[in-house]
Amino acid sequence: MNQLIKLLTIGALLASTALPALAQDKTVLTMWHNHPEWKDRVEAILAKFEAENPTIDVQLEEISGPQYNTRINTALAAGEAPDLFLLQPGPDTAAAGKAGYIVELTDKLDVTGLTDAATDAATIDGKVWSVPVLGSYTVGLYYQRQIFADAGLTPPTTMAEFHTVCQALLDKGITPMIAPAQDGVIPAFLYMLLSSSILGAEGFDEIRAGTRKFTDPDVVQAAVELRDMYPCFQEGSLGTPYVEGKALFALGQGAMLEGGSADYAGFTETNPNVDLGVVPFPAVAGGKPSTVTGMEGAYAVNAGSEHVDDAVKFLQWMLSPTAAQMVVDTITLTTTEGVLPADNRVMSEMLTAAQSRDVRVFYEFPETGQVMSIIQANAASLFLGEMSPEDFSASLQAVVAPSTL
Amino acid sequence: MATLSPSASTLTRPARRSRSGSKGARKYAHLWFVLPGLLFFLAFMIYPALFALYVSTTGWTGLGNEFPFVGLDNFAKALTAPTFYRAASNNLIMFAVILIVQHTIGLFLAVQLNAKPRFMEFYRTVLFLPVIFSLVATGFIWTLMLSPHIGFINPVLKDLGLGFLAKNWLSDITWALPTVIFVQAWQGLGWAVIIYLSGLQNIPEEMTQAAEIDGASAWQTFWRITFPMLSPATTALTILTFIGTFRAFDVVYVLTGPIGSPAGRTDILGTLIYRTAFGAAGQSSADVRMSYAIAMSLIVFGGMAIISGVMIKLLRRREIEG
Amino acid sequence: MANVSLRGLTKRYDGGVVALNHLSIDVADGEFLVLVGPSGCGKSTALKMIAGLEDASEGEIAIGDEVVTDLAARDRDIAMIFQSYALYPHMTVFDNIAFPLQIARVPKAEIKERVAKVAKTLQLEPYLARRPGKLSGGQRQRVAMGRAIIRQPALFLMDEPLSNLDAKLRVQMRSEIATIQKRLNVTTIYVTHDQVEAMTMGDRVALLNGGVLQQIDTPTNIYNRPANTFVASFIGSPSMNLFRGRLVRQGAEATLHLGSQSLAVPSSILADAPDGEIIIGIRPEDLEDAALVPNHPVNQRLRSKVLITESLGSDQMVHFAMDAPMAKVADHDLLDDLVVAEGVGVCIGRFDARSTARPGDIVEVAVASDRIHIFDAATGLAIR
Numbered sequence A: 001m002n003q004l005i006k007l008l009t010i011g012a013l014l015a016s017t018a019l020p021a022l023a024q025d026k027t028v029l030t031m032w033h034n035h036p037e038w039k040d041r042v043e044a045i046l047a048k049f050e051a052e053n054p055t056i057d058v059q060l061e062e063i064s065g066p067q068y069n070t071r072i073n074t075a076l077a078a079g080e081a082p083d084l085f086l087l088q089p090g091p092d093t094a095a096a097g098k099a100g101y102i103v104e105l106t107d108k109l110d111v112t113g114l115t116d117a118a119t120d121a122a123t124i125d126g127k128v129w130s131v132p133v134l135g136s137y138t139v140g141l142y143y144q145r146q147i148f149a150d151a152g153l154t155p156p157t158t159m160a161e162f163h164t165v166c167q168a169l170l171d172k173g174i175t176p177m178i179a180p181a182q183d184g185v186i187p188a189f190l191y192m193l194l195s196s197s198i199l200g201a202e203g204f205d206e207i208r209a210g211t212r213k214f215t216d217p218d219v220v221q222a223a224v225e226l227r228d229m230y231p232c233f234q235e236g237s238l239g240t241p242y243v244e245g246k247a248l249f250a251l252g253q254g255a256m257l258e259g260g261s262a263d264y265a266g267f268t269e270t271n272p273n274v275d276l277g278v279v280p281f282p283a284v285a286g287g288k289p290s291t292v293t294g295m296e297g298a299y300a301v302n303a304g305s306e307h308v309d310d311a312v313k314f315l316q317w318m319l320s321p322t323a324a325q326m327v328v329d330t331i332t333l334t335t336t337e338g339v340l341p342a343d344n345r346v347m348s349e350m351l352t353a354a355q356s357r358d359v360r361v362f363y364e365f366p367e368t369g370q371v372m373s374i375i376q377a378n379a380a381s382l383f384l385g386e387m388s389p390e391d392f393s394a395s396l397q398a399v400v401a402p403s404t405l
Numbered sequence B: 001m002a003t004l005s006p007s008a009s010t011l012t013r014p015a016r017r018s019r020s021g022s023k024g025a026r027k028y029a030h031l032w033f034v035l036p037g038l039l040f041f042l043a044f045m046i047y048p049a050l051f052a053l054y055v056s057t058t059g060w061t062g063l064g065n066e067f068p069f070v071g072l073d074n075f076a077k078a079l080t081a082p083t084f085y086r087a088a089s090n091n092l093i094m095f096a097v098i099l100i101v102q103h104t105i106g107l108f109l110a111v112q113l114n115a116k117p118r119f120m121e122f123y124r125t126v127l128f129l130p131v132i133f134s135l136v137a138t139g140f141i142w143t144l145m146l147s148p149h150i151g152f153i154n155p156v157l158k159d160l161g162l163g164f165l166a167k168n169w170l171s172d173i174t175w176a177l178p179t180v181i182f183v184q185a186w187q188g189l190g191w192a193v194i195i196y197l198s199g200l201q202n203i204p205e206e207m208t209q210a211a212e213i214d215g216a217s218a219w220q221t222f223w224r225i226t227f228p229m230l231s232p233a234t235t236a237l238t239i240l241t242f243i244g245t246f247r248a249f250d251v252v253y254v255l256t257g258p259i260g261s262p263a264g265r266t267d268i269l270g271t272l273i274y275r276t277a278f279g280a281a282g283q284s285s286a287d288v289r290m291s292y293a294i295a296m297s298l299i300v301f302g303g304m305a306i307i308s309g310v311m312i313k314l315l316r317r318r319e320i321e322g
Numbered sequence C: 001m002a003n004v005s006l007r008g009l010t011k012r013y014d015g016g017v018v019a020l021n022h023l024s025i026d027v028a029d030g031e032f033l034v035l036v037g038p039s040g041c042g043k044s045t046a047l048k049m050i051a052g053l054e055d056a057s058e059g060e061i062a063i064g065d066e067v068v069t070d071l072a073a074r075d076r077d078i079a080m081i082f083q084s085y086a087l088y089p090h091m092t093v094f095d096n097i098a099f100p101l102q103i104a105r106v107p108k109a110e111i112k113e114r115v116a117k118v119a120k121t122l123q124l125e126p127y128l129a130r131r132p133g134k135l136s137g138g139q140r141q142r143v144a145m146g147r148a149i150i151r152q153p154a155l156f157l158m159d160e161p162l163s164n165l166d167a168k169l170r171v172q173m174r175s176e177i178a179t180i181q182k183r184l185n186v187t188t189i190y191v192t193h194d195q196v197e198a199m200t201m202g203d204r205v206a207l208l209n210g211g212v213l214q215q216i217d218t219p220t221n222i223y224n225r226p227a228n229t230f231v232a233s234f235i236g237s238p239s240m241n242l243f244r245g246r247l248v249r250q251g252a253e254a255t256l257h258l259g260s261q262s263l264a265v266p267s268s269i270l271a272d273a274p275d276g277e278i279i280i281g282i283r284p285e286d287l288e289d290a291a292l293v294p295n296h297p298v299n300q301r302l303r304s305k306v307l308i309t310e311s312l313g314s315d316q317m318v319h320f321a322m323d324a325p326m327a328k329v330a331d332h333d334l335l336d337d338l339v340v341a342e343g344v345g346v347c348i349g350r351f352d353a354r355s356t357a358r359p360g361d362i363v364e365v366a367v368a369s370d371r372i373h374i375f376d377a378a379t380g381l382a383i384r
Ligand SMILES: Nc1ncnc2c1ncn2[C@@H]1O[C@H](COP(=O)(O)OP(=O)(O)OP(=O)(O)O)[C@@H](O)[C@H]1O
Pocket: C013, C014, C015, C017, C018, C019, C037, C038, C039, C040, C041, C042, C043, C044, C045, C046, C193
């Protein structure tokens, strides 16, 4: 017994002298994000940062998508959040800023290198609370190049063409489109794409301002088109979970998929031989082929962190061309202006696609934050004819909270 | 132990009396023993419950730390929301179906097992296995099996010449709820079997032998003797099934997702409350309304407490007293 | 009303336990047969086989003139009272008693009438609406009785129906059951391991050991003429004293040598017993303090040291030492394994209360020599 106490005492003494020594030569920054599937790629970027900044050790914890928001919101409320963490831009970030959970970065961080969309996402009422440093995603239409070539088809640019393509593929016994609609997220993106085709960025700003409405007859057309796409989806689409849909597409079980730049890495992981192309989503009559863009989260600094300066230093480095190039080449589109994919054809195609008509995703704005969940809830009823396009559009408009700008 | 002997306790009693003064101190002395447990209970049960009650009267979204007082708005909103009633009625259907399954198939299987067939241990294990599976794993396995793309259930049906029975199990508006209920019932059937089996094993053999000698057929013996004597098991199972189905979540969430696909046909209180509290999409928590979700779960909790209380009272009446 | 005939009834359980070994008994119509024996001897097994709750491995059962071996229990027209009573806990006393009639679809009015009659006989009227859980042990026993007699079956089977009652109630119920049985005149097989019940209730007693029938006879004969040392030691309390000794005949004179002592016995009781090693059995009541019977022949006495005395009020049990080896029959033993205790044997005598024998005293014990039992030293079978 006495021996044990002695040992423990000595151990404790040693530890108390040794630990500060260790701590002194490295600052540990803890960081959370929501893409476990990017682990290796992100670790590679972090390794690069650590190599350039030997005194900082960034420790990353990945929490899988569906649980992430719950985890971080709980951790924030409990004061147990890490030094750095992903927050959804828009309402989530605004609430965290207001609650004093996160550090205001306006004067601490130089964000001039960000793309317009990213700058916009980073800023709330003129203040910077978080920065999207791990890229953004742009959503367009993926297609299987081989299937299209074999069938002698070209990717559709309008919904009319889409339906021609759809019918041609159906006739060949090929599933035209994979749409994992179980949780309603994919239908929500489809609607955003279709309405963006009509609205454009300005039209969407008008929706936010309340001067245009989802119930405007020309915008209702987006709901009509959404409904009419349903027969082109794979069997049992309303019960297909997102992961299964992605896998089916990667394995060539369908010709088209609405998908984002960040999905591509996953497709190649499932099937290294996948041969995809990307185009903007087909235009609704009178509109333009469109894409929507959202941030892969934005990163905020914990107000309770003991290493705010190091955390800011890390974020600043992440905005540098070095980091941005790694992001765009290995993960998804970058948020840093002017950095182009060096050897990633699909990312390049996605950038090209985004030049047609790109609109920010609705949920990143307080005015339209609720719209996504209503689309999720009602899309199936629209597909099944239980809800008319008019009623569907009205249900969306009902949750728009126009800003009083 | 020596201290337990009568002489020892008669020795200590007067000593304690003289030491601890007043009568009240003696009367409440036991509280010191209850206190740690009580504090634990208060900390982990009462406090969160009271906090939930408080939050339900605010507009707290779950993000940030603003708690604007809204009175009973959340409760009023829940009680007038069609989705709430749709979810509750799905729970009710689930309860009714599973109850019937447990009290028929479950009881039947228990009776078979009670006859101690060969390989009884094996059957019992197989039947009970789903119960100890993680709910998420159960849901996941069935998702895979039922999938029209990668599942084997439809192909097997087709191979058996039963192709007309193949369905888009989880996306068909008619079949999704029955399918979800089936999986939930499959998962819980082991409970019914085990509870009924232990009930059966508690019935002395002589009881049924007496009935047999008194002229009763096997059927009469079962209905007049065995089944009534199983009433404690029936009560327990009914209550457990009620509670189980009204707090079902995991299996359904994994099978048909956060929004009760398709078109809310499989939306139950669990999924409704979950997505209200935590959101239905990973991309955004803009639709998170924590205080509203808490109000809904309090309504559900209250309703369940009242209904199970009434059920226990009714079911106990037919049980044997003494 | 029927006679019962068991022929070569045998039960072998899985695992090789032979619970009952070729039991053959004929029970007359209206007879009260007591089946007695130590625990595990196969009494319940025999009863369950007669009832049809266990299949016979071998043998035949006939009730009346019908062979029922292959009939289901409910077709045998039997009523049975279980040791646990097996009352239906969820039914009232009324329903418990009425159950056999309800099953037989007897009209309601008749059921009511018959239950009322039975309840009256058994003094159960106040309890008809109660459930068994709220009755005393004796009342439960009566309900079980009621359920059995309401049907007027061909045969009553009772498996230790009184063993859960306290001593006083047991005495009372004993006579009640006997009275009812005599009145109804239904053939009855009654299982017990209580020898007082066996002696007082039965017309005949069948004694089983290890699944084998040892003796079947009237209680008096079983007591007075035990067929072997097992029966001798099982029936009677305290047990018969059994010692190994030697028989020596000299003309008309016969002497039993018990250790260092000897005892003159009349040759009438010796029958054709051979000279030499035998087992001698003396019941405690056949021993008396010689001081109280001064006229007792001197050569029919033993001298011994008193070890313990137990006063029962009316008389006292006096344990005294014997230097002859005891022949003990353990409950579970088969006849072949007679255990011989080494060293000092203990003999018990039932002395009159007036005896002044005290531990340590040397007493003269008067032996009723004409009532001594003699058994074969090897087989334990009675020699008479
Ligand atoms: N189901 C069974 N399987 C195997 N052996 C059994 C079974 N039932 C009884 N036995 C054995 O058969 C023998 C006779 O049992 P039985 O119950 O007939 O004894 P009993 O004379 O009624 O005893 P008790 O006076 O203790 O009730 C015992 O050795 C018992 O262990």
